[in-house]
Amino acid sequence: MRKRNPVDLSLYLVTDRRLATGFTLEELITRAIEGGVTVVQLREKECSSREFYELALRAKKILPPEIPLIINDRLDIALASGASGLHLGQSDLPVEVARKHLGPEAIIGLSVENLEQLKEAVNLPVDYLAISPIFPTPTKTDTGPAWGLDGLEQARRLTDLPLVAIGGINESNVVSVIKAGADGVAVVSAICAARDPEEAARRLRNIIEKARRNR
Amino acid sequence: MRKRNPVDLSLYLVTDRRLATGFTLEELITRAIEGGVTVVQLREKECSSREFYELALRAKKILPPEIPLIINDRLDIALASGASGLHLGQSDLPVEVARKHLGPEAIIGLSVENLEQLKEAVNLPVDYLAISPIFPTPTKTDTGPAWGLDGLEQARRLTDLPLVAIGGINESNVVSVIKAGADGVAVVSAICAARDPEEAARRLRNIIEKARRNR
Numbered sequence: 001m002r003k004r005n006p007v008d009l010s011l012y013l014v015t016d017r018r019l020a021t022g023f024t025l026e027e028l029i030t031r032a033i034e035g036g037v038t039v040v041q042l043r044e045k046e047c048s049s050r051e052f053y054e055l056a057l058r059a060k061k062i063l064p065p066e067i068p069l070i071i072n073d074r075l076d077i078a079l080a081s082g083a084s085g086l087h088l089g090q091s092d093l094p095v096e097v098a099r100k101h102l103g104p105e106a107i108i109g110l111s112v113e114n115l116e117q118l119k120e121a122v123n124l125p126v127d128y129l130a131i132s133p134i135f136p137t138p139t140k141t142d143t144g145p146a147w148g149l150d151g152l153e154q155a156r157r158l159t160d161l162p163l164v165a166i167g168g169i170n171e172s173n174v175v176s177v178i179k180a181g182a183d184g185v186a187v188v189s190a191i192c193a194a195r196d197p198e199e200a201a202r203r204l205r206n207i208i209e210k211a212r213r214n215r
Numbered sequence: 216m217r218k219r220n221p222v223d224l225s226l227y228l229v230t231d232r233r234l235a236t237g238f239t240l241e242e243l244i245t246r247a248i249e250g251g252v253t254v255v256q257l258r259e260k261e262c263s264s265r266e267f268y269e270l271a272l273r274a275k276k277i278l279p280p281e282i283p284l285i286i287n288d289r290l291d292i293a294l295a296s297g298a299s300g301l302h303l304g305q306s307d308l309p310v311e312v313a314r315k316h317l318g319p320e321a322i323i324g325l326s327v328e329n330l331e332q333l334k335e336a337v338n339l340p341v342d343y344l345a346i347s348p349i350f351p352t353p354t355k356t357d358t359g360p361a362w363g364l365d366g367l368e369q370a371r372r373l374t375d376l377p378l379v380a381i382g383g384i385n386e387s388n389v390v391s392v393i394k395a396g397a398d399g400v401a402v403v404s405a406i407c408a409a410r411d412p413e414e415a416a417r418r419l420r421n422i423i424e425k426a427r428r429n430r
Contacts, residue, residue, distance in 0.1 A: 048306035049288055073264055076291035080312045091263035097295045 005085075005107045005127045007068060009164040009184030011205045012039040014072070018046075019192040025055065026062055032191050033067055035201025038184070041087050043072035056081035068107055075101060085109065087130070090117060095124040111166070113144040115154065122159045130186060131155055133167025134177060138189075149180045156181030171203060178211035220300075220322045220342040222283060224379040224399030226420045227254040229287070233261075234407040240270065241277055247406050248282055250416025253399070256302050258287035271296035283322055290316060300324065302345070305332060310339040326381075328359040330369065337374045345401060346370055348382025349392060353404075364395040371396030386418060393426035 013032050020028050029040055042059055044052045056077050060069050068084035071077045075098050078086040085107030086098055095110055102108065108125065111132040112118040121129055136146050147155065152165055165177045166186035177185055185208065194200035228247050235243050244255055257274055259267045271292050275284050283299035286292045290313050293301040300322030301313055310325055317323065323340065326347040327333040336344055351361050362370065367380055380392045381401035392400055400423065409415035 049290075049308050050306045053308055053312070074291060075264075075295065076289060076308065076316075079294075079316055080290065080308055091265045093264050093268055093291065093295055097268070101291075101294055 002104070002125055004161075005105060007085075007107050007109075007128055007162065008038040009128055009162050009182075009186075010038045010208055011036055011201060012041065012164050012166075012184055012186035013037040013191055013201070014041045014043050014166070014186050014188045016043065016188050016192045019189055021193065021195065023197065026058055028192060028197050029059055030062055031196075031198035032201045033064065035191075035198040036205030037067070037191070037201050039068055039070060039186075041070040041072055041186070042077075042083075043087075043188075045073075049074075049076070052077050053080050056083055070107060070109065078102060078106070085127070087111070095121075095126055099125040109164075112155075114147075115151075115158070118155055118158060122161060126161065128162040128164060128183075129155075129159070131163055131165045131182065134165040134182075135168030135173065137168040149176055152177065152180040152182060171207060174204060174207050175211040178208055179215055184208070217319070217340055219376075220320060222300075222322050222324075222343055222377065223253040224343060224377050224397075224401075225253045225423055226251055226416060227256065227379050227381075227399055227401035228252040228406055228416070229256045229258050229381070229401050229403045231258065231403050231407045234404055236408065236410065238412065241273055243407060243412055244274055245277055246411075246413035247416045248279065250406075250413040251420030252282070252406070252416050254283055254285060254401075256285040256287055256401070257292075257298075258302075258403075260288075264289075264291070267292050268295050271298055285322060285324065293317060293321070300342070302326070310336075310341055314340040324379075327370075329362075330366075330373070333370055333373060337376060341376065343377040343379060343398075344370075344374070346378055346380045346397065349380040349397075350383030350388065352383040364391055367392065367395040367397060386422060389419060389422050390426040393423055394430055399423070 017025050070085045070087050071083045072087050073092045087109040089111045107127045109128045110126045111130040112121050131147050133146050162183045164184045164186045165182040169185045170190045191197050191200050232240050285300045285302050286298045287302050288307045302324040304326045322342045324343045325341045326345040327336050346362050348361050377398045379399045379401050380397040384400045385405045406412050406415050
């Protein structure tokens with residue numbers, strides 16, 4: 001059986017430059033890491049391949065070695081930038097194809113939007129799954145209905161793959177997500193749109209750690 | 216010095232599904248090849264990675280071995296589908312990066328929009344250049360000013376790299392483009408939007424062969 005690549009999913013930042021207020025993406029990432037983010041995923045749907053590549057190179061340069069850089073969707077950008085891994089959605093390249101080209105040591109994550117996709121995913125060469133969306137969210141509009149906390153608990157019972165929940169997570173509901181069995185939470189706007197991304201990350205991380213101790 | 220991969224640029228089809236009237240992309244490609252197209256490039260800017268990948272697999276299946284399948288922009292789709300090569304624009308991944316991941320035998324082409332880009336390109340590991348746009352064109356709106364026939368002649372004097380001209384080429388001006396020194400012409404709408412793509416390709420190919428003999 002394939003050895004799974006370990007990844008600390010505790011607080012997983014998915015970037016959205018369009019939401020950042022008054023920060024460059026590099027500033028946003030730097031502050032979010034200071035605040036306790038454990039993974040950074042670059043999700044850029046609206047820029048050229050060259051821009052995405054150069055952004056990935058810059059992000060890689062500012063990330064400390066313990067924080068993996070994950071590229072959304074684009075296997076080519078992940079390969080070209082030497083990122084730590086790739087996050088795939090259901091309409092991206094098949095996981096096996098990405099694994100073949102990235103090799104065994106790259107972190108590969110997959111978003112699953114329902115139980116059927118989750119059951120398929122447990123047999124794929126992935127290192128973690130994203131339960132998406134956990135709550136309804138305005139950030140991403142092309143997803144299926146939300147899993148909810150019950151759905152997350154069900155997912156948790158079905159697999160021992162690390163699970164990160166994404167979609168509509170903020171300070172007010174993060175405890176319930178951790179208690180329902182997520183290994184971590186992924187956020188976009190809760191950090192990207194915050195006036196103080198470092199402080200926003202720090203507060204979320206503290207709540208997550210406390211919820212874990214009380215689980 | 217790097218050995219250049221040979222490619223017959225005579226009649227180079229760049230696909231645009233949105234222009235096809237009443238044909239699937241597979242039908243369009245099949246007919247265009249019957250008519251004499253020598254290269255097929257898939258250019259898909261508006262679909263998911265999975266769709267582009269599956270389209271490339273289907274295209275590959277219907278192409279005879281002597282017709283190379285070239286993927287526009289997306290190194291990952293070229294890799295994943297096992298296409299013959301990749302066509303890059305100035306805002307796509309750097310040529311050296313693509314060459315590193317595709318290996319020495321992949322066909323790599325690059326669009327150049329002015330003399331400066333052409334002079335840079337002659338030192339890159341490319342197999343051919345696209346002179347883009349040769350004439351003003353409605354198909355692609357993000358390009359620089361047209362090269363014109365004088366510009367093409369100038370480009371021809373500056374490099375022995377195979378040159379394919381693209382942009383606004385049709386039956387009425389193809390002779391002048393071949394006479395100005397192009398090794399071939401790339402067309403989008405002249406074939407994709409034709410009511411009879413096979414006949415459109417055949418007529419263009421005949422004109423090109425005749426223009427070459429009279430050059």
